[in-house]
Amino acid sequence: MRYKFLTVFALLAFTLSVQAQEKWSLLKCIEYAMANNISIKQVDLQTKLAALQLRQSKLGQLPSLSFSGGPSYNNGRNQDPTTFTLITQSYLSTSMQLQSSADIFNWFSKRNTIAANEWELKAAGANTDKLKNDIALSVASSFLQILLAKEQEKIARVQILQSYAQLSNTRKLVDAGSLPELNASELEAQVARDSSAVITAKGNVEQSILSLKSLMAIDAATPFEIETPPVEKIPVEKIADLQPESVYASAVANLPQQRYNDYKIKAVQKSAAAAKGAMYPSFSAFGSLGSNYAASFNTPNYDRVLTGNDLPTGLKAVDINGNFVYNVVTPEFAQVRNGNFHSNPFFTQVSDNFRQSIGLGLTVPIFNGYSARTNYRRSKINIINQQLQKEADDQKLKQDIYQAYNAAIVAFEKFNAGRKAVETAERTFFYAQKRYDVGLMSTFELLTNQNNLFSVRLQDALNQFDYVFKMKVLEFYKGQGLKF
Numbered sequence: 460m461r462y463k464f465l466t467v468f469a470l471l472a473f474t475l476s477v478q479a480q481e482k483w484s485l486l487k488c489i490e491y492a493m494a495n496n497i498s499i500k501q502v503d504l505q506t507k508l509a510a511l512q513l514r515q516s517k518l519g520q521l522p523s524l525s526f527s528g529g530p531s532y533n534n535g536r537n538q539d540p541t542t543f544t545l546i547t548q549s550y551l552s553t554s555m556q557l558q559s560s561a562d563i564f565n566w567f568s569k570r571n572t573i574a575a576n577e578w579e580l581k582a583a584g585a586n587t588d589k590l591k592n593d594i595a596l597s598v599a600s601s602f603l604q605i606l607l608a609k610e611q612e613k614i615a616r617v618q619i620l621q622s623y624a625q626l627s628n629t630r631k632l633v634d635a636g637s638l639p640e641l642n643a644s645e646l647e648a649q650v651a652r653d654s655s656a657v658i659t660a661k662g663n664v665e666q667s668i669l670s671l672k673s674l675m676a677i678d679a680a681t682p683f684e685i686e687t688p689p690v691e692k693i694p695v696e697k698i699a700d701l702q703p704e705s706v707y708a709s710a711v712a713n714l715p716q717q718r719y720n721d722y723k724i725k726a727v728q729k730s731a732a733a734a735k736g737a738m739y740p741s742f743s744a745f746g747s748l749g750s751n752y753a754a755s756f757n758t759p760n761y762d763r764v765l766t767g768n769d770l771p772t773g774l775k776a777v778d779i780n781g782n783f784v785y786n787v788v789t790p791e792f793a794q795v796r797n798g799n800f801h802s803n804p805f806f807t808q809v810s811d812n813f814r815q816s817i818g819l820g821l822t823v824p825i826f827n828g829y830s831a832r833t834n835y836r837r838s839k840i841n842i843i844n845q846q847l848q849k850e851a852d853d854q855k856l857k858q859d860i861y862q863a864y865n866a867a868i869v870a871f872e873k874f875n876a877g878r879k880a881v882e883t884a885e886r887t888f889f890y891a892q893k894r895y896d897v898g899l900m901s902t903f904e905l906l907t908n909q910n911n912l913f914s915v916r917l918q919d920a921l922n923q924f925d926y927v928f929k930m931k932v933l934e935f936y937k938g939q940g941l942k943f
Contacts, residue, residue, distance in 0.1 A: 482686045485602045488675060489595045495676040502590050506583040513576040520569055522561035528554055539753060555809075556749035560820070563743055568736030575729035582722035588715035594674060596935060601671040603928050605685055608667045610920040612660035618913045619653035625909075626650055629902065642902040649906050690923050698871060701933040703864040707857050713938035714856070720849035727845050731838035738824060738831045746817040752808040856936075863932045870926035877919040884912040 626646040
């Protein structure tokens with residue numbers, strides 16, 4: 460028996476020996492979760508993708524520019540790329556082309572696409588803010604659960620100390636013969652039950668801490684301790700300042716979920732305008748530069764041959780005395796192919812074959828499987844769907860606020876009633892202890908009063924934390940953040 464009691468006290472006094480560490484306040488927990496929560500990181504990546512999509516759509520307004528070219532080996536009967544004559548021989552060739560095109564007018568389809576992507580980027584940012592708010596609220600809830608679990612553990616430890624003190628006094632009376640052994644046995648059973656309650660409460664604290672670590676993306680094995688502010692010192696707004704209609708009006712104007720829906724509606728409206736523009740003709744300009752080279756292209760060699768004929772030049776010549784006049788002639792030469800050939804150099808062919816083109820283009824969508832019109836009709840349906848989603852979210856928000864307000868009223872009333880119940884139970888147990896000490900009350904009746912006191916204290920702690928949390932939810936909806 461003595462060993463059992465020593466074990467109980469060892470359980471109460473046992474603490475893990477860890478290095479001194481800074482305690483985590485609620486604000487620090489929220490800030491850490493904002494920076495490390497995996498879900499937030501994933502949503503932030505979607506925002507970055509939306510930014511890339513916007514950048515790409517803006518750059519899509521610029522003219523396109525592309526270069527194509529490469530060598531090839533040709534064999535058999537094919538067309539010479541330089542003379543465009545049919546030849547039957549093997550040769551190497553290469554071609555090069557620089558092309559550019561630009562939209563002139565497409566019924567503002569690209570401009571509306573850019574506007575839609577701008578709204579999508581804002582919607583992605585609002586969605587990230589919404590998730591951060593949700594995570595912050597979840598962190599606050601887990602933080603309060605830890606505070607509640609710690610309070611339950613503290614009450615359980617006080618309870619077991621009281622039970623052991625009663626057992627110690629009763630054991631003395633039993634040993635003196637004043638009380639029967641049954642009284643001591645009943646108190647020993649109560650100590651055992653209280654020990655189980657302490658272990659359960661301690662396990663609840665650890666479980667609540669693990670839940671908070673998960674939200675904060677902290678390794679489960681990392682030592683972790685939170686600040687424990689007295690619950691009665693946590694600031695709470697007056698319930699009169701948190702009327703549901705005013706809270707709802709503030710929430711619609713400030714919460715990111717409502718901004719997200721507004722941005723999404725504007726985005727799908729611009730997407731619909733872009734889809735409508737795709738059904739009409741579009742104008743564009745294009746231009747290209749190109750050239751080619753073929754190893755098969757050879758130029759014949761020519762010899763300069765004297766024909767034996769004198770060609771008059773139209774000039775006159777006289778002697779020194781001026782007596783004779785002569786017609787000046789020059790010999791005639793001809794270019795005669797000698798049967799040999801020489802290949803044109805690469806850069807000479809590129810220069811000789813250089814070509815340019817420029818023009819205007821008109822694209823008229825006549826029939827494309829009804830895809831353009833289907834896309835436009837789908838975009839109009841998306842607008843209606845997004846508007847309905849906004850209406851549904853607004854309705855749910857209002858319902859949540861009214862439910863939160865009603866829950867806060869109930870929690871406040873339970874908290875006040877619980878305080879009165881604690882006062883009554885404490886007074887009852889005080890008089891029960893007095894009667895038990897003089898032998899006017901049985902051990903069973905004393906334990907009943909003690910357990911009642913334990914239950915109402917536990918319920919009072921639960922009511923107080925529940926009331927504080929319900930009020931914090933209303934403050935959060937109002938846009939005041941989480942103040943602790």
